[in-house]
Amino acid sequence: MAELLVLERVSAGYGEACVLAEVSFGLEEGRSLAVLGRNGTGKTTLVETIMGLTTLHGGRIVLRGREIGRLRSDRRAAEGIGWVPQERSIFASLTVEENLTAVARPGPWTVERVYAAFPRLRERRRTPGTRLSGGEQQMLAIGRALVLNPKLLLLDEPLEGLAPIVVEELLAVLARLIREEGVSTILVEQHARKILPLTDQALILERGTVVHSGASAELLRDERTLEAFLGATGRRAAGRGASEVHAR
Numbered sequence: 001m002a003e004l005l006v007l008e009r010v011s012a013g014y015g016e017a018c019v020l021a022e023v024s025f026g027l028e029e030g031r032s033l034a035v036l037g038r039n040g041t042g043k044t045t046l047v048e049t050i051m052g053l054t055t056l057h058g059g060r061i062v063l064r065g066r067e068i069g070r071l072r073s074d075r076r077a078a079e080g081i082g083w084v085p086q087e088r089s090i091f092a093s094l095t096v097e098e099n100l101t102a103v104a105r106p107g108p109w110t111v112e113r114v115y116a117a118f119p120r121l122r123e124r125r126r127t128p129g130t131r132l133s134g135g136e137q138q139m140l141a142i143g144r145a146l147v148l149n150p151k152l153l154l155l156d157e158p159l160e161g162l163a164p165i166v167v168e169e170l171l172a173v174l175a176r177l178i179r180e181e182g183v184s185t186i187l188v189e190q191h192a193r194k195i196l197p198l199t200d201q202a203l204i205l206e207r208g209t210v211v212h213s214g215a216s217a218e219l220l221r222d223e224r225t226l227e228a229f230l231g232a233t234g235r236r237a238a239g240r241g242a243s244e245v246h247a248r
């Protein structure tokens, strides 16, 4: 299958400060990649670097054969990179439907198809962003990225701060998007065990470098690597949010 995205020895950070050091990986069309690592290891910086929101110190970022590492972030979005940031950033004053129609671009992902993937959004179509739950906001943020018809979807910690039951609902939707709809996706997460079953490949970052890279299914069985680089987050039990883990 053709390479969709290739990073070659990418070093990047904020201004002079270098956070990522020589990160390399490739992602094929229709495949998914989990980006794992403890707090502050550079996961968000990696997706922001792909999106063009950091300072590139070295290396190449290639999307479908085209070098995009020096393009502005709006150009990268136009080239087909859809980004759902950690803070979700939906239009709070608009309804669910207005949020979707305001940005939709022609392509296979229509508002109707988003409703089919997220039945909850169809139920809430006339509800303003301000009155949505955290899980609904996350679904809307993903739906909004999909109606832009991206070639590649970047999701930054989509499970963060959600109640356990909502986490399970969202995981089921993400599994459908990735496995059945074949949306090429890079998924940043701390909950390794939750997203490894959804993804094809995984890499683990530590202090801005790739310390593990391989098949997600293998990493899921590799207790030693999960323990060494992810510790409690790799072992975190199903359905538990961070606060519940700390409270035990």
Ligand SMILES: Nc1ncnc2c1ncn2[C@@H]1O[C@H](COP(=O)(O)OP(=O)(O)OP(=O)(O)O)[C@@H](O)[C@H]1O
Pocket: 014, 017, 019, 037, 038, 039, 040, 041, 042, 043, 044, 045, 046, 190
């Ligand atoms: N805007 C910024 N300016 C300067 N340094 C930053 C900025 N954002 C992040 N950093 C630094 O970059 C490093 C990596 O942060 P990053 O947010 O990429 O980690 P992360 O793995 O996504 O962590 P988390 O899981 O907590 O979101 C940290 O040392 C952080 O302090």
